[in-house]
Amino acid sequence: MIKVKVRLQRIVSKINLPTVLKTAILPGDSIERLFIATQTGEIFYIGNGVIGTFLDIRPQIIKLGASSRGYDERGLIGLAFHPEFYYNGLFYLHYSVAGTQGPGALPGAPPESFKPNPCDPKTLNLKWINREIQYDHIDTVEEWSLLSNGQPQKRRTLLNLRRPFLNHNGVNSLNFSPETGKLVLTTGDGGSGYDPFNLSQDDMEIAGKIIEIDVAKNTLIHNPLVVTRFNELPAPIQETLTVIAKGVRNIPGISFQWFYNQCIKYVGNVGQDLVESIFSFVHYKPIPVTQLIQASLMKSEPDQEEFINFGWRGWEGAFPTSIVRGCSANPALAEKTMAYYNEAVKTSVRRLQPLISYFHKDPRPDKFGGTALTGVQPYMGNGIPDLTGSVVFTDLARKEKSQSPVRGVLAYTRVGTDCQLNDFSVIETDYNFGSQSAFYMCLGTNLDQTRLYLGVYGSMKVADFNQGTVFEIVP
Template identity: 85%
Template sequence: MRNVKVRLRPIVSKLNLPTVLKTAILPGDSMERLFIATQVGEIFYIGNGGIKTFLDIRPRIIKLGFSNGAYDERGLLGLAFHPEFYYNGLFYLHYSVAGTQGPGALPSSEVSRQGLPEFFKPNPCDPRTLNLKWINRETQYDHIDTVEEWILQSNGQPQKRRTLLNLRRPFFNHNGVNSLNFSPETGKLVLTTGDGGSGYDPFNSSQDDMEIAGKIIEIDVAKNTFINNPPVVTRFNELPAPIQETLTVMAKGVRNITGISFQRFQNQYIKYVGNVGQDLVESIFSFMQYKPIPVRKLIQASLMNSEPDQEGFINFGWRGWEGAFPTSIIRGCTENPNLDEITMAYYNEAVKTSVRRLQPLTSYYHSDPRPDKFGGTALTGVQAYSGNGIPDLMGSVVFTDFARDEGSQPPVRGALAYTRVRTDCKLNDFSVIETDYNFGSQSAFYVSLGTNLNQTRLYLGVYGSMNVTNYNQGTVFEIVP
């Protein structure tokens, strides 16, 4: 893997946290515009040398930040433009709904508080902690997420048309980010949702075929269900039949996903997916062939206590596997502080999914002593790059990490890197992309990665704080030679 150096060219600054970076051509326009969606609920676009507001749904977004301010994974999480947006004005949003704050899915006695609320850690020596059940779902939840269809009217004003899904979420985290994208293969809207949050997927939602959490779902938006306000659900079999008919499941075994990226290869597409890790490793997966399962078939199999044909169905392996490794719990050794004790968390599940799961394309570690690598914290973006402006990156897949974890003192820096698909389909290495930009004493968390329509340009979203209530600290850059 070659060492690659790039420049970061600032496009716009003093934004709130930029969660989605996409381009589209507005109806009646002749130019591709960069759209920026922020976690608090604003959508801007760059036009004629300035930044313009496309839509502001801040009143619709759940109040972000907890009692001590701090980190949050809710908010405006997904924005996707219909492939025919120029002609029909349709676009789609995924966000956490204002006024839906609940108490959470686990009583505090079962939760270890580690600065974040409701962070669960199983104890392999206590079987009661290994297979928890989410009970009283109508009252014991954290918030509600919604997926909506909007239209840009002829007067230039966006208006909501209908709600596609209302999802009750057990915890504040793992809701997905850049969670809506259209598939150029099927023309369907792809929703990438996380496992519901906390830590270690306490209810094993990602492997449960009935749970909506922990899946990659295709939504056929061309089908009208004539249900404008669907019920709030957590399981596929709770959905009305007309909505079930619009859904297919591409993949399961998801922990938390930073969207899906499609790269044209001859007359097919390589799909890239980044799965955020638990304690050990961050992983990027790639696949070309897949066989989605219609939701109605999953429900039929569940009713008959049988398993649907899963040949060609994608399984990323979580929670039994964290990337290429059996999911483990890492503790400091009491007798030797310089060593770690690593214990397998879910042995039986690792065995069960060992053959069926997809192997990652590449992984990078939370701790990596190699001088040319970095220790990461959380994958925040994965995008295919097909341009020739940065020749050494052409045909590669570029990814970002929230913050390097190298034991260094502040200010914090994110990481930018790339990898490629190997012709023998085996696990590949990755290489750090060096940047020239001087952030000075300001922290720089790399929070999002985006491309233009033909994947010849790359955009990087950076934020100066982990605290979502520290406003206007965002900058969007173009990654240039």
């Protein structure tokens, strides 16, 4: 693949950790502005070089970093503007709610501590019990409106979700489908490691799914009950929801690309120990939540022809999920044990194959060892001709031992409408971060996908404030 070089042009610095970068035209305005959502709860907008505060909900965000040595995956993680935002002023937020801190679904255990033991059936079949008291936090999805005086105001809550652990809540988790006009919510599997309760494959669980919400339907329910399963939702809310996909581990959103009158969908699935994966599909058959519930009551299988399944937790991208045990005498001989053989067999035929996978360890000279996929965006601009029509993605941090301080990675792949497995190439950047770390946290684009934006943070800890920089990726 062609070696591509780009420049990072700084737009704003010294902000808190950026989670969502997208553009919109404010009602009554004439310019497209970049909106930056931060994990701590601020949303800024930038136009003509001027930065303003669009919304500040920091008091409504859960206290971040307190229970996890500064690291956190909760907070303000989703922002989407209605396709008719210019006319109706509607926008949507997904965030973790202040005052909802619980002990976790496995009290006393740090979230990353769970590992299945193939010799111990108990660890392969854990159940999430006592959910009302054993959970980590509550996430909410809300509809807001920009009033005629320019002040945002909350209109209603669409969903209140109880989450088992602090991680895997998704990021850039709200996006509108240009194909259906519906709001798409991407939820991670609930966290810990290895999806201990297998929520992602359970049709009744909201965790580990891609869900469409018909926001045009008014349920007349303005603050729904807190739930974890579809069948706990009131009927009017069930009727607004369809499920596009399951088998999600953790996800930096969904993006869309029109290509020869076909709408290609791209989804990144963050890996466990081996591999990061990007999936792509055109045709799919979503299942209404009411049908899933009916099938569950009848103890029958819903029609899953053309329903998307990414395969987690039995599969990590193109590989059966493995437990990696290091070999101290010779790291090259690390032992990989299959974690969930039965589930890998069960989902082997139904799952979607990834478009590309890249590895946590890669000996090839022109590749890199990845840590976690943080953004996937199509690029349709002509400013960087070598990238036109390609799919650009970011990884949090390059895993080379010699890499100090830490640097994230920008890379790209090409895709045909057949969405078949492809190769990728690193994009070289010329920006000098000096002695500071540079974790690549998020990737965004403008309305017609002709410009790319990159959010970088100087620390892995959300509790280390004001270390964020947003760049435009330019020729």
